Amino acid sequence: MVIFSMIVLYTVISILGDIWTVKLMLLKNHKYVDHWLFRTFKHPNYFLNIMPELCGIGLLCHAKLTSLVILPLYAIVLYKRISQENMILEKYIIPNR
Numbered sequence: 001m002v003i004f005s006m007i008v009l010y011t012v013i014s015i016l017g018d019i020w021t022v023k024l025m026l027l028k029n030h031k032y033v034d035h036w037l038f039r040t041f042k043h044p045n046y047f048l049n050i051m052p053e054l055c056g057i058g059l060l061c062h063a064k065l066t067s068l069v070i071l072p073l074y075a076i077v078l079y080k081r082i083s084q085e086n087m088i089l090e091k092y093i094i095p096n097r
Helices: 002-019 036-040 044-060 064-096
Strands: none
Touching (some): 002 036
């Protein structure tokens, strides 16, 4: 799972190029990325990279209790982040396609 998540991270960074960042940032003339990976999985960095990585590390470290506590809390943080990204996409990026 961890190796899969690293492959996905590399792929997402390669696709997004200069606009990939860990922060929510909006560039002037921000381009909408219409790659099949983003059409198939709306947020592949979260669902195919971060969550499998956290689950894989939890399994690798035999951290069952920690995973049971941390993963739901992290899911709440990701939900908020995804909501913010969706708002930016709908309000600023998609209209400029």
